[in-house]
Amino acid sequence: MRVETTWERGGYVLRSSRAEDVDAYWEALDALDPGGMRLTGSVPHAREEVVSFFLRCVDDSNRCDLLIISPDGRVLGESVINEIDWVARSANFRICLFDVACRNHGLGSWATCAARDLAFGRLGLHRLSLDVFSINPRARRVYEKAGFVEEGVARDAVWLGSEEGYCDDVFMAILEDEWRALACA
DSSP: OOOOOEEEETTEEEEEOOGGGHHHHHHHHHTOOHHHHHHHTOOOOOHHHHHHHHHHHHTOTTOEEEEEEOTTSOEEEEEEEEEEETTTTEEEEEEEEOOGGGTTSSHHHHHHHHHHHHHHTTSOOSEEEEEEETTOHHHHHHHHHTTOEEEEEEEEEEEEETTTEEEEEEEEEEEHHHHHHHHHO
């Protein structure tokens, strides 16, 4: 089920990705800073790999890829509901702000809450889960504010390199009834 959706906030747009976004997406992802890569576990990929993956995602009925667009039309990041299991009504969530200048302005919180609401409202999911590295407390606060609850920790599960060693991978989720309680608060 392909879902088309759009939200606006202060000139910024969060909307479903489209095939014609592929070049702008590549340009934004290719500019992801080393700090952003470290915090999200992203690794560089060749343009052909990214383009092929992006175009497959646009038509994949088991995911909803949303792009965060600046007022001037640039792709700033993505907010993704993926690995949708329609039988269990569950999915995974991830987000990445590619442009370092757009961080710390509430865009991540806004895009997280919008994707969460899409997951439970329009998609009718029961569970939305994610994992966040222990070295990324800012993202963890965003997820907690959005209603995600820690479910467990995979200790020393992520290798950051010989200079930093390992960090924990923290598992979090929000359930449908918890989302409904947020909407009523």
